[in-house]
Amino acid sequence: MPSKLKLYNTLTRKKEVFIPIKKSHVSMYSCGPTVYNYAHIGNLRTYIFNDLLKKSLQFHGYKVDHVMNITDVDDKTIIASQKNGKTLKEFTREYEKIFFQDTDSLNIKKPDHILRATESINDMVKIIKILMNKGYAYKTSDGIYFSINKFKGYGKLAQLEKRKKDKTKERVKNDEYDKENMQDFALWKFYTPEDGNNFWNTEIGKGRPGWHIECSAMSMKHLGNRLDIHTGAVDLIFPHHTNEIAQSEAATGKKFVNYWLHAGFLNVKEGKMSKSLGNVLYLKNIITQGFSPLDYRYMCLTTHYRSALMFSLENLNAAKNSYERLKNICQELKDDKTTNKSYLDKFEKVIEDDLDMPKALQVLWQLLRDKRAKGTYQTIKKMDSVFSLDLLEKPKIHIPDEVKKLVSEREQARKSKNWKLADELRDKINKQGYVISDTDQGPVVKKG
Numbered sequence: 001m002p003s004k005l006k007l008y009n010t011l012t013r014k015k016e017v018f019i020p021i022k023k024s025h026v027s028m029y030s031c032g033p034t035v036y037n038y039a040h041i042g043n044l045r046t047y048i049f050n051d052l053l054k055k056s057l058q059f060h061g062y063k064v065d066h067v068m069n070i071t072d073v074d075d076k077t078i079i080a081s082q083k084n085g086k087t088l089k090e091f092t093r094e095y096e097k098i099f100f101q102d103t104d105s106l107n108i109k110k111p112d113h114i115l116r117a118t119e120s121i122n123d124m125v126k127i128i129k130i131l132m133n134k135g136y137a138y139k140t141s142d143g144i145y146f147s148i149n150k151f152k153g154y155g156k157l158a159q160l161e162k163r164k165k166d167k168t169k170e171r172v173k174n175d176e177y178d179k180e181n182m183q184d185f186a187l188w189k190f191y192t193p194e195d196g197n198n199f200w201n202t203e204i205g206k207g208r209p210g211w212h213i214e215c216s217a218m219s220m221k222h223l224g225n226r227l228d229i230h231t232g233a234v235d236l237i238f239p240h241h242t243n244e245i246a247q248s249e250a251a252t253g254k255k256f257v258n259y260w261l262h263a264g265f266l267n268v269k270e271g272k273m274s275k276s277l278g279n280v281l282y283l284k285n286i287i288t289q290g291f292s293p294l295d296y297r298y299m300c301l302t303t304h305y306r307s308a309l310m311f312s313l314e315n316l317n318a319a320k321n322s323y324e325r326l327k328n329i330c331q332e333l334k335d336d337k338t339t340n341k342s343y344l345d346k347f348e349k350v351i352e353d354d355l356d357m358p359k360a361l362q363v364l365w366q367l368l369r370d371k372r373a374k375g376t377y378q379t380i381k382k383m384d385s386v387f388s389l390d391l392l393e394k395p396k397i398h399i400p401d402e403v404k405k406l407v408s409e410r411e412q413a414r415k416s417k418n419w420k421l422a423d424e425l426r427d428k429i430n431k432q433g434y435v436i437s438d439t440d441q442g443p444v445v446k447k448g
């Protein structure tokens with residue numbers, strides 16, 4: 001069956017019909033977090049996008065092999081670990097753990113393979129050696145650099161061909177980058193005393209990798225020389241993804257990635273949310289303000305992944321209200337064990353149009369408002385395999401320990417047929433603001 005799924009490919013600036021290299025299997029790589037701080041909610045938007053993409057592919061029947069890296073060595077992680085008086089490993093593992101707690105709470109499924117940069121150094125050295133042998137890389141006193149002039153078509157992804165190369169800064173040594181100028185970039189950085197204990201003794205010298213080579217090595221290690229899909233935030237197009245293409249294609253002589261997909265920014269009133277502008281919000285910040293992670297996931301679904309998402313607490317509050325209404329309606333649905341083909345087709349059609357989640361949500365709402373529709377429950381179950389909003393899951397309410405104790409005392413009283421005590425205990429539970437109903441599976445406690 002020919003695929004009808006269309007995805008916007010940054011490489012061609014067009015929506016293209018998606019055709020994987022291997023029939024019904026998709027290889028997908030996503031740039032992961034640099035674990036030196038919390039991921040802010042703008043970063044998390046990109047990981048929600050990755051998750052929606054993967055689940056949409058699975059909805060279309062594809063098997064997806066998803067790889068993501070953890071950048072646990074670069075300038076930022078080294079400097080931050082030293083400031084905190086911790087080893088690089090101790091320091092980065094802490095933030096790695098927090099990252100996955102955040103993504104779990106957003107119902108983001110973990111990638112199939114998660115690779116740490118520090119555990120893939122040999123794979124990077126292998127590629128750098130090939131690049132040196134082929135004449136794409138050269139050695140200086142401080143490191144090994146990629147020569148962008150040697151690689152024909154450098155900057156194609158970013159459409160930078162026509163921009164002038166900066167003559168004054170011909171090399172960039174650090175992991176920060178210039179958004180405008182094309183420069184030779186470090187593949188390997190020779191050891192300096194500032195690196196402390198963070199170095200590897202390798203065939204190409206004592207030192208550590210540059211940032212870009214990490215992703216080329218880790219993606220190809222698991223997925224082979226050619227990938228179907230590579231994702232990231234839009235600000236990674238240049239230079240990070242541009243450099244990944246140059247390194248990988250120069251080394252293998254093959255086209256590295258067929259479809260490049262990029263998620264848009266999260267904007268606030270003042271513009272882009274970024275650490276450098278000091279206007280970032282973390283997931284924990286919005287949780288303290290009374291929002292759930294899934295309120296935020298719902299909000300992300302209301303804007304197309306390539307558009308900038310306007311974030312404000314008012315917008316988040318509106319999303320929270322819609323999401324709660326949606327969930328309440330879904331909770332009342334009865335399962336008639338059928339699906340509604342017409343609505344599922346509509347849903348599939350909008351997903352096929354470059355993952356149009358705002359329209360997919362509209363289809364969901366239409367279905368819920370259609371009083372004559374059959375198969376609503378099972379249809380929503382299928383839709384929620386993509387949305388991942390827990391629409392049919394019973395809410396997990398927090399029951400205080402003292403109420404739990406009263407409930408079990410009441411069960412004991414009922415078992416010994418002490419109805420008077422059982423009733424008294426029920427009153428006590430009600431007074432605490434909870435109601436109890438007795439079912440075949442035992443007592444169920446709800447907020448009153």
Ligand SMILES: [Zn+2]
Pocket residue numbers: 030031032215240
């Ligand atoms: Zn990357």
